[in-house]
Amino acid sequence: MQRVAATSRLRRLLAVAVTAATVLWPLSGQAGATAVPPAATGADARNWLQRIHNAASQRNYQGTLVVTANGSVSSSRMAHYCEGKQYYERIDMLDGQPQRVYRHNDQVLTLWPAAKVARIEQRDVVALFPAVLSGSEDQLFERYDMLAEGGDRVAGLDAAVFLLRPRDTHRFAQRLWAEQGSGLLLRADVLSPDGRVLETAAFSEVTIGVKAQPESVLVPMKKLDGYRLVRDTPQRTALETEGWRLKAPVAGFNQVSCVKRSLEPAGDGERGASADVLQAIFSDGLTHVSVFIEPYRPERHRAGAGAVGATHTLMQPLGPHWVTVMGDVPMGTLKQFAAALERLR
Amino acid sequence: MNRDVPTDPGQQRQALSALMDGDGSAADDALRGWRDDARARADWHAYHLIGELMRSDDVQCAPLHDAQFLSGLRVRLALEPVVLAPAALTRPDASARPGRSSRTWVRSMAVAAGFAAVAGVLVVMRPGGPEGAAQDRSPLLANQGVAPSASAAAPGTEGRLIRSAELDRYLAAHRQYNNTSALAAPGGVLRNAAATAPGR
Numbered sequence A: 001m002q003r004v005a006a007t008s009r010l011r012r013l014l015a016v017a018v019t020a021a022t023v024l025w026p027l028s029g030q031a032g033a034t035a036v037p038p039a040a041t042g043a044d045a046r047n048w049l050q051r052i053h054n055a056a057s058q059r060n061y062q063g064t065l066v067v068t069a070n071g072s073v074s075s076s077r078m079a080h081y082c083e084g085k086q087y088y089e090r091i092d093m094l095d096g097q098p099q100r101v102y103r104h105n106d107q108v109l110t111l112w113p114a115a116k117v118a119r120i121e122q123r124d125v126v127a128l129f130p131a132v133l134s135g136s137e138d139q140l141f142e143r144y145d146m147l148a149e150g151g152d153r154v155a156g157l158d159a160a161v162f163l164l165r166p167r168d169t170h171r172f173a174q175r176l177w178a179e180q181g182s183g184l185l186l187r188a189d190v191l192s193p194d195g196r197v198l199e200t201a202a203f204s205e206v207t208i209g210v211k212a213q214p215e216s217v218l219v220p221m222k223k224l225d226g227y228r229l230v231r232d233t234p235q236r237t238a239l240e241t242e243g244w245r246l247k248a249p250v251a252g253f254n255q256v257s258c259v260k261r262s263l264e265p266a267g268d269g270e271r272g273a274s275a276d277v278l279q280a281i282f283s284d285g286l287t288h289v290s291v292f293i294e295p296y297r298p299e300r301h302r303a304g305a306g307a308v309g310a311t312h313t314l315m316q317p318l319g320p321h322w323v324t325v326m327g328d329v330p331m332g333t334l335k336q337f338a339a340a341l342e343r344l345r
Numbered sequence B: 001m002n003r004d005v006p007t008d009p010g011q012q013r014q015a016l017s018a019l020m021d022g023d024g025s026a027a028d029d030a031l032r033g034w035r036d037d038a039r040a041r042a043d044w045h046a047y048h049l050i051g052e053l054m055r056s057d058d059v060q061c062a063p064l065h066d067a068q069f070l071s072g073l074r075v076r077l078a079l080e081p082v083v084l085a086p087a088a089l090t091r092p093d094a095s096a097r098p099g100r101s102s103r104t105w106v107r108s109m110a111v112a113a114g115f116a117a118v119a120g121v122l123v124v125m126r127p128g129g130p131e132g133a134a135q136d137r138s139p140l141l142a143n144q145g146v147a148p149s150a151s152a153a154a155p156g157t158e159g160r161l162i163r164s165a166e167l168d169r170y171l172a173a174h175r176q177y178n179n180t181s182a183l184a185a186p187g188g189v190l191r192n193a194a195a196t197a198p199g200r
Helices: A042-058 A130-143 A215-222 A331-340 B009-020 B027-036 B038-055 B063-079 B102-121 B148-153 B165-175 B187-192
Strands: A003-006 A019-022 A061-069 A072-083 A086-093 A100-104 A107-112 A117-122 A144-154 A157-166 A173-179 A185-191 A197-208 A228-232 A244-246 A254-261 A277-283 A288-295 A304-308 A311-318 A321-327 A341-343
Touching: A042 A072, A042 A130, A042 A144, A042 A157, A042 A173, A042 A185, A072 A215, A086 A215, A100 A215, A107 A215, A130 A144, A144 A173, A157 A185, A277 B165, A288 A331, A288 B165, A304 A331, A311 A331, A311 B165, A321 A331, A321 B165, A331 A341, B009 B027, B009 B038, B027 B038, B038 B063
Parallel strands: A117 A228
Antiparallel strands: A003 A019, A061 A072, A061 A197, A072 A086, A086 A100, A100 A107, A107 A117, A144 A157, A157 A173, A173 A185, A185 A197, A244 A341, A254 A277, A277 A288, A288 A321, A304 A311, A311 A321
């Protein structure tokens, strides 16, 4: 089991973050057959995963989310409603600069009330529909074992605990807490190979089965007076079309999407908003890696590598191009992606 | 009070800047400046403000508030009786200055300790890969206020990556695809919850 004592952050000058993440995690990997925890058998594991997935989209719930990583804590209020095939979501950041996110199906609106900026995006809906799930689920079980770890209590609710343990070193393990009744994910930890918690996301309180209030999402989505509207419209493309490829695939990761986009908000002329960035997305069914390619601008780009929580990032030049590889995977995996990237023309 | 050789202001500024970048070799100059020279303190504060502004769009702190905090801290420090001079802060060359009375030494250590407390809060990290922007003296602040030693040992930090508005843009673009996971929301939402700054 584990105990994560974490964190307090006071803002600005007074910020002294104390991280005490103690993880006592009996690693069962070495001993093989002798130390296999109560296994969630294939069907059972799939069943739970399906429940987690369905609960997330089809239940009505609201609560407070807390994300803890590297000693920093950020929390947000969120609500999710489902009415028929309509999905509504509202997220209110409680720390730092005010930020609100509203989602109606694939339309996502992000508001920064202080800066009076509103960003409108259209997102892929793949994951909203369980029928699409099967593919990534199969892929997931090729790369991870799902182990049942008994029960626990999160946000006042009884939860079943599972460990998704990777079968190789290219990815991180995740421990999941799913509410017994509904299957709603109450907490998810990303774990490093030596069992440290890299990042925890959890509900500190949540109510499942609330009354749907779609108007609480739809009304604010129309109230944009005084906001500067920014449209985020990634254009679908393919890595090969843009003259790139991975000369060697990275184990377990399939390309799921590739878009051309501007990372600069529209209207931001001073830095050259026209600079298009190519983003290729690779998924192993549980987590994903983004490879960003753009023209190299020495005055702006600085090579580096590091992590924010579980999200690792590697930035380096590749000839006249600048490559940023990012994902919740070990640095070695990012390096593989970077090394495999090849210019076709 | 000031028995030390007066330092050239330019040199002092450089010492401050170096200390901000985590270079302690000129800490003496920097500490002295911070103790004796109100303008050095103002510069120190301005450097941090610049660093913070460069670091992120997510800055709305009132500079006056910081200044008040710092001057308040100094007043409080001056009033604070020194019970114990922290041994960890003893520098090898401290013994090589027999001219100082122990009282002065204790007093300056108290200021140094206060300085270190502030410096510890405002950790400075530098961007750049192994080949590093070694000459780059632009002050940039790390996202979290952890002491340098703690941050070096902190789990999960593999390198010199700074949470900046720039990085946030990549993060935001990356996290839009959280729904490619079999878990989807709220895992995706959970992970998405980290705030990002709007572009200016």
